[in-house]
Amino acid sequence: MSAVEVDHLTKQFGDFTAVDAISFTVAQNEIFGLLGPNGAGKTTLIRMLTTLTPPTSGTAHVAGCDIVREPNRVRESMGVIPQALTSDPELTAEENLSIHAKLYGVPAAEREALVPELMAAVGLEKFRWALVRTFSGGMRRRLEIARGLMHSPKILFLDEPTSGLDPVSRSNVWEMIERLRREKNLTILLTTHYMDEADKLCDRIAIVDHGRLKALDTPSRLKASIPGNDVVEAEFDRAPADWTAELARLEGVRSVQPRDGSIRLSSAEGPRTIAALVELVRARGVTLRRVSVASTTLDDVFLHFTGRDLRDELGEGRYSVGHLYR
């Protein structure tokens, strides 16, 4: 049985379709990532799966339980770490974990054993009695992951687990997620807009954009699925009108995409494409201002499947706080 089964799940807010008939399954003990920019529908999707928002149509099962008909069984089977920091800053770390466990009816003896164990698991054992308001963002996130595990769930939902964290904290959280999956035999479904996070952590990635599922596979297969293994990016001066067509005929080039004044060439063999490019530039009297070659990344995958660059989407600085006041 799959840990999570999603079948044509849809959510509409008036005329706006936030999640549009998305279907996928998550296997037991898998780390599954939903990758997409802010506003792609990831949080709405995870909110439906965690019973926080009712779907407009479609069905989903979490740990074999229907999210609409058996919401309490779903809630008992999962741990949720929402995007907002939801630990109580006026309580200590220990109190946050303990009170959360009481909401699930975890017996006192079990709570007392679990609190130090989980605090140690997330590297906060020294801060058990400290007030959460003294914690950094990374520490709070780790505490909330521990809190989400206090009732020994089978599935962990993490909504943007490293959003707003510094690189060291992000790395710590990644390491912890991998270890928890291993040690607790957890299934983990996370959302992220960080390509490196999805690449490093996830067994499989679903690319979501405008509420729709654009692609779903392992990171390596996704990268292999787009034309070329390398991306050559170059900037030119005095390029002729048919320049793009000429570049497309270069050795190894699979596709050509202009982007912000530069041109990206997907290539089966980057170094050979560069050599051919230099020859062409010299022959046509075009000035080559800059050239670089890199292996295909998930950003290229995202660009390929959505026609847009994930980094550009994030660079717009849009950050939804609507959920805070909904």
Next chain:
Amino acid sequence: MKLYRISALFERDMRKFFRSPTLMMVSMIFPLVQLIVLGYAFGGKIRGVRVAFVDNDHGAEAVRVRAMLDAVRTGPGVIRLVDYSTLPAAVRDLKIGLVRGVILAPYDFSYRVEHQDNPRLVLVEDNTDRTISGALESTLQTMVQQFDVPAVTSPLPAQTQLDVVEVYPYIEYIKYLLPGSIAMAMFVVAMIGGGITFIDDKSRGLHEGYLVTPIEGAELVLGLNLAGAIKGLMAGMVITVVGGLIAGVSGLANPLRLAYLALVCAVAALTMISLMFVTMVRVDDPMVPRAVFGVLNTLLFFPSGAIYPIQGFPKWMQAIAVVDPFYYTVHALRYLLLKGVGIAGIYHDLLVLAGMSAGFLALGIGLFKRQL
């Protein structure tokens, strides 16, 4: 419904309450300041009002009036008499505030007194201040009645006299105000704990952390309201004791009386927190409870009879009092604190408050959104 979930939320709120002295201090300081300032500001008797006396008569009866006014000045001290030679000069000074009233003995006053021909004194008053003009009228009416008493008492029965017997010792205004201050303390706790903190927690996303657990909406509502009621009860009892000592209320050491007071505070605090919860249950904007605070405070506190008897209100304000939990709280606390009665004097208030609590809680549970 699981008791352990209600208990978990209750524990969380109580821990936060004890950890943050700000809420405790704010909820207690405001009502205490109000009690002391309003209690002494409104409780004093009017004294030393400058009043002009214009004697156009210069006869023996006008001199007698002048002497009686002097007696008022030196006795109760309500007025300070200033002699003026002409009425226009006195009225001019009345208009610019140098005197607050003018007493005129007309030129034929003594003649009319002697001939029993409807003699009149005139009081010209600055009626922009009803309290002072009322005190002046009352003082002069008393003086005029005494002026009319004949020097030789008739052997025949004359006017009926009213002997006033006061059941309770003299009640200073600060004591009268104390029940309102206790109710205000509980209201401030409800406003801050049940309104501002509730919405702040919601906007910070803390509620999302609870909504993903198996807790039911009713459990969440009951847990939050129960904790709010206990916090209100504590604030109410602190103000009862501290305010009672400041105001000089006697009998506070009586355990049975304290138990009744605690009972009233507990039920009233539950009513106020549940009222606040119903008001705020669908609110998301953190600014709303702050904006509503002043409106609710005015709407509930003043029509309750906390600072003035509701019999003096217009009908529409009396109608508000009927549905105002402050009214029943103040009424019950006043009976316990000032009259020393037991359950017989407060059971009606308790029943109404309990009914209101049940209604507000049921409404709160119905309106609470379990999902985002």
